[in-house]
Structure formats: C-alpha cells, structure tokens
Amino acid sequence: MSSTKPAMRDALVAAAFQLFLERGYEQTTVDDIVTLAGVGRRSFFRYFPSKEDVVFPDHERCLTDMTAFLAASDPGCDPLERVCEAVRLVLRMYTENPTFSVQRYRLTKQVPGLRAYELSVVWRYERSFAEYLRGRLKGLHDGTLRADVIAAAVAAAHNNALRSWLRSDGQGDAEEAVEHALGYVQAAFGAAGAPAADAPPEDVVVIVSRRGAPMWRVVQEIESTLDRD
C-alpha cells in the first residue's frame, strides 16, 4: 500500500543526488532540483518535509519497520540479542544499495547540516532500542540506566563498523564487521553466547564473586564453570 507508485519521489531523489554530486549540497537549491526533475517546487515539499530529507529517503520507513520488529519480539527472548538483530536489519538497508550509501556518506561527511540531520536520525534508532530495552529491563535495578547505556553502546558499535565499511567504499564485509563489533558489546554487557544445548537440565553453580565486580567478569566465571565438564 505504501510502495505502489512514488515515481515522482524517486525522480526527485535522482535529480537531487545528481546535482548534489556534481556541484555540492549547499550549492544546489530546491529550485534547481525541481527544475531538473521537471516538477513544481511545491511538490518537492509534499514528498520531503525539508531539503535534508531527500538525502535520507528511506530512513523513515526503516525506522518504523525496525520499531515494529522490536515490538513483535517474543517476550522470552534475550533482549540484547534482539536489539542486535534489529541492528542487522538496519545494516541491511545500507548494504542493499552500497553505491548510494557511499555517496550519501561522502555528502554527510562534509556538510555540517547533513551531519546534524543524520545525527538526529541515528538518535531515533537509539531511542527505539532504548525504549524496547526499558520495557524488557523494567523492574531490574537501574533498569532505565542500563537500557540507555546498552542502547548507546549498540548504536556506537554499529556506527563504528558501518563507517569503516563506508570509508572503504563498500568493499569489505559489513556484516562481519558489525558482527564483530556487536560481539564486543555483548561481551561487555553479559549475555554472551548461547549455552550448550546438550547439557543436563538442572545444575547447581556456586560462584565466589567480589561484590561490585563488573558483571561481565561474573558472566565469564559462570560460563567457564558451566563449560568445565
């Protein structure tokens, strides 16, 4: 219902990027774009609330998709793992059109206004993560704090891997890079790998822990204890 025929929208995006690439973002006016696309100026603002929006034509859809994905989660699943899954969803949007993503990256890198806009987009993703985690961590000690921090860490890991991929002109393996980065976050905030499926159903584990020790350290202890057999 939403993907029927936005022919004009696509034409505007194409015209905009053509001009942005050949003479720069700030040197291109909205009038230039609509003239090249052969449409009225008013129509541009029907499809894009602002000039900046034409640079990120599919983020709005991706964001709603991702939020819906998190909302549809199994209540019993690992929250952190679920958020990582959502990150992979977002990454796919970039890797589907490598050249487009790289071009956009070059633009946002050198136009401060676009960087600010991208920031607000990334922030909305992060908020979506955080909202989901807040719901799942509710009741736990420092639930909202942990949700916010973990969301920020996941987003930062994603961005780190994504940017290095974009800098390489989309040559490397983005999936692998993001996987590695997420692994680091998962290690820091517990909930590492899936436990062995062939283990006996019940176990008693005795742990000697120093109060206040970092949680990931405790998890390491648990894991090495469980694996010791």
Place this chain on the structure above:
Amino acid sequence: MSSTKPAMRDALVAAAFQLFLERGYEQTTVDDIVTLAGVGRRSFFRYFPSKEDVVFPDHERCLTDMTAFLAASDPGCDPLERVCEAVRLVLRMYTENPTFSVQRYRLTKQVPGLRAYELSVVWRYERSFAEYLRGRLKGLHDGTLRADVIAAAVAAAHNNALRSWLRSDGQGDAEEAVEHALGYVQAAFGAAGAPAADAPPEDVVVIVSRRGAPMWRVVQEIESTLDRD
C-alpha cells in the same frame, strides 16, 4: 581575555529566554528578540551564528575547556577514569545554573529543532571523549571500536542521570546520580571499576540455574540476589 565584557551578549540571552518562555521558541522571531534587547538585528548574528545558539550560550566554551582538559591528561592515568572526570566537568556547567538548565531543558524537550541542535552538541562531547580514548587505546585490539563504544556509554550514562535530574526541576543530587551512572559503565568496561567501598570484600552466592537458560536470565538472577539485602 574572553570573559571581559560581553554585556550585549548577556542582554540578548536574557531577552531571548524571556520571550521563549512566555510565547514559545518558534513563535519568537529574531526581530522580536533584538527589539526587546534594543539592539540591531545584525548584532544578534554577530554573537550567535544561529537562532538556536542563543539557547546554548556557554556550550562552546565548555566544549573547548573539556577538550583541553583531556588533552592535558597525565599519560599514565586511567583513560576511562579520566573521561569520567571530564564528564563531571560538563555536569558542573549544568548544576551551576540549575534554573537556567531546567528552563532550557523544557524548551529543548518540546521543540524538535532544538532537540536536533542539542544532539549535535552532545555528539561533539562524545567525539571528544572518543578521540581521547582512541589516542589512549591505540595499539590495543579493536582500539577504535572500544573507544567509540565506551565514549557512547559514558555519554549515555551522563545524559541519563542529567535528564532525570532536570526532570526533577534540579531538586535531586545530580552529582550523586551521575556518579552512580558512571559507576555502572565503569563496572561494565572493567579496567578501573572501583568496587563499592562499603561492601564486604567477599561474598558467596549460590545460584540454581537451569542449564541452557539464556545467559541474560542468569545475570538477572545474580543481580537480584546481590541487590537483595
């Protein structure tokens, strides 16, 4: 040299906030502000590059101060602890003028444009953290990744505590809240994480766990056990 006599600047900030608070940010034009302040319109843009900047009059100074603070670090100090120290510096800027900070918070909360601007400000702080950490973590495995993730986590912890303080109209203890939040991050990323000083040094925790249970569930159990006292 920079704090000699920006009398006009202060007058503009005062006039701007008076109007913003009584009729809203978007309903106030720059002409309204300069008329109330009794100065020329051109002078406004001499002191503030944009209308949004008048809402954050001292962030630019704070950011340079903080970057200088990090640059002047002892090369042997704990990098994470040093970044936490920098965060306390930033927090102080907020707590020095509680009413001003709370008013600004109310504005940014409901004006999307201001929120976007604040985001870009926060991002620059985070980048400053990350750059410092990158320098300190250079050579380590995944140095830049760890720097980015830790910087994001620290910023998120600060924001979480700061926002809850701002929501309480500056009533609670911001320092304590930020300290607690930073403690969580320090615990997660190990290194300097100082254990709680008032806790008994050793503890024995007995956990009955179902083998194959998701690791995050186990962590929840541990934490609720540790918190139960």
Place this chain on the structure above:
DNA sequence: CCGCCATATGGCACTGGGTGCAGTCCCCCA
C-alpha cells in the same frame, strides 16, 4: 586639539528554505 585607525554596531537589501492558499488537471465512478 586634531586627525587617524580599529573595533563595535546599525541599516539595508538579498538569497533561499519552508508554508498557506487557491486554482488546475486528471482519473475514477455513478
């Protein structure tokens, strides 16, 4: 006391993003 220069300020016109409104075109349906 006077000219001189630097800096701070004001006025003005202009560009360009964004909006409200009214008119036009076109396609579908009765």
Place this chain on the structure above:
DNA sequence: TGGGGGACTGCACCCAGTGCCATATGGCGG
C-alpha cells in the same frame, strides 16, 4: 456525461541568515 476527490502547480508570504557599507565610539600619536 457530469461531478468529485486527489495530485500537482503557481504565487505570495514569512523568516533565518549573509554581505556590504555607513556610522559611532574610543584610544593614540602628533
């Protein structure tokens, strides 16, 4: 064939932001 509604256009307007020049103001050497 005659609407009726949605998509498109043109136009006038608001306002943020900029470049340019004119005007104070205030020290300083002669």
